[in-house]
Amino acid sequence: MAEIRLDRLAHSYSARPGGPEDYAIRRVDHVWEQGGAYALLGPSGCGKSTLLNIISGLLEPSEGKVMYDGQEVNALSPQQRNIAQVFQFPVIYDTMTVHDNLAFPLRNQRQPAAKIADKVKEVAEALEIAHLLHRKASNLTADEKQKVSMGRGLVRDDVAAILFDEPLTVIDPQLKWRLRRKLKQIHERFNITMVYVTHDQLEASTFADKIAVMYEGQIVQFGTPRELFENPAHTFVGYFIGSPGMNLFEVELTTDGVRLAGVDLRLSPAVRNALEVHAGQRLKLGIRPEFVQLVEPGESALHATLDLVQDLGTYKVLDLQLGTTDTKAIKARIEEDHVVPQGEVGLIFPERWTKFYADDFLVEIHDGQDSQQ
Numbered sequence: 273m274a275e276i277r278l279d280r281l282a283h284s285y286s287a288r289p290g291g292p293e294d295y296a297i298r299r300v301d302h303v304w305e306q307g308g309a310y311a312l313l314g315p316s317g318c319g320k321s322t323l324l325n326i327i328s329g330l331l332e333p334s335e336g337k338v339m340y341d342g343q344e345v346n347a348l349s350p351q352q353r354n355i356a357q358v359f360q361f362p363v364i365y366d367t368m369t370v371h372d373n374l375a376f377p378l379r380n381q382r383q384p385a386a387k388i389a390d391k392v393k394e395v396a397e398a399l400e401i402a403h404l405l406h407r408k409a410s411n412l413t414a415d416e417k418q419k420v421s422m423g424r425g426l427v428r429d430d431v432a433a434i435l436f437d438e439p440l441t442v443i444d445p446q447l448k449w450r451l452r453r454k455l456k457q458i459h460e461r462f463n464i465t466m467v468y469v470t471h472d473q474l475e476a477s478t479f480a481d482k483i484a485v486m487y488e489g490q491i492v493q494f495g496t497p498r499e500l501f502e503n504p505a506h507t508f509v510g511y512f513i514g515s516p517g518m519n520l521f522e523v524e525l526t527t528d529g530v531r532l533a534g535v536d537l538r539l540s541p542a543v544r545n546a547l548e549v550h551a552g553q554r555l556k557l558g559i560r561p562e563f564v565q566l567v568e569p570g571e572s573a574l575h576a577t578l579d580l581v582q583d584l585g586t587y588k589v590l591d592l593q594l595g596t597t598d599t600k601a602i603k604a605r606i607e608e609d610h611v612v613p614q615g616e617v618g619l620i621f622p623e624r625w626t627k628f629y630a631d632d633f634l635v636e637i638h639d640g641q642d643s644q645q
């Protein structure tokens with residue numbers, strides 16, 4: 273078990289990279305603490321698998337260091353790093369039984385037979401494949417094979433970490449939820465560092481205590497699911513997390529606030545002053561649909577008109593047009609029992625939930641002083 277530190281990591285698949293667009297990993301400084309349950313979340317192509325393969329040792333980074341408990345391991349193979357990796361598709365020996373597949377990593381380590389028997393039984397029970405132990409792996413369904421593949425990662429409790437690269441892709445949707453719960457329980461029992469790659473926010477938040485959100489080869493935020501929801505550090509996190517994602521608008525600074533969709537929004541001096549520092553940058557306002565307040569139209573509210581109501585069972589999503597001239601689409605999310613307004617609507621953006629971004633990074637407001645993350 274180990275703390276894994278990534279120090280100024282960058283990777284390009286090109287032999288002669290030019291600009292940042294030639295890098296699959298642009299710059300990553302990050303620490304996975306010993307014993308944590310983490311998710312690495314991001315869209316297709318953002319660099320998740322590349323990062324995982326660098327951590328495990330399947331890929332050598334073009335720049336930077338990978339450190340396990342303070343020791344550089346760049347030159348070490350996955351075996352030497354003592355790391356287990358579970359891939360999207362099952363990696364098992366078809367000609368062996370399930371039992372022998374699970375026992376294989378332990379026999380390689382010349383563990384005593386009694387320990388192997390106990391461990392295989394424990395993991396098979398946890399993954400609900402104990403009844404298959406004497407079956408040939410070639411006779412299993414895709415789901416069962418992937419469970420065996422996960423089991424091969426889980427039998428070794430001395431590993432530095434277990435890395436999961438979208439392991440539930442081939443698993444039946446109904447089983448997915450149960451297996452994620454199982455993995456979480458296994459994590460709690462064995463206290464092994466686990467990093468779970470996914471592009472699904474629900475999968476990330478049901479498994480992980482903390483989520484690293486990746487975008488264009490960088491980790492743009494590392495936080496609990498709640499932190500990512502309440503305080504997105506980057507516009508991409510706002511957009512990617514939540515359902516629907518954050519409303520984002522380009523804004524212009526005015527003397528006492530900002531202007532968006534042809535309307536002026538007054539801000540408290542602390543917020544206005546914090547934005548002033550970033551006057552030369554591209555400024556955006558972000559507000560989650562959950563935090564947009566609907567009121568009677570009037571002086572103190574922003575003007576909007578209702579376009580469409582989507583009833584999604586436990587909540588409704590309202591599509592509105594903000595402003596009167598240069599209108600912008602905005603979404604509001606309301607509880608199922610909330611009365612849906614008609615036609616003209618007033619909107620209020622509570623200051624606590626209204627975020628500002630300069631060149632896509634959060635402008636933090638601290639009693640009149642700000643710092644950009």
Ligand SMILES: Nc1ncnc2c1ncn2[C@@H]1O[C@H](COP(=O)(O)OP(=O)(O)OP(=O)(O)O)[C@@H](O)[C@H]1O
Nearest residue numbers: 285286296314315316317318319320321322323471
């Ligand atoms: N072997 C390779 N050779 C060249 N480019 C590659 C290679 N593997 C990945 N890439 C590129 O590196 C970038 C990051 O890919 P990577 O597979 O790490 O992303 P990902 O987030 O894991 O995506 P996915 O969820 O689709 O697997 C992409 O632009 C991809 O096309």
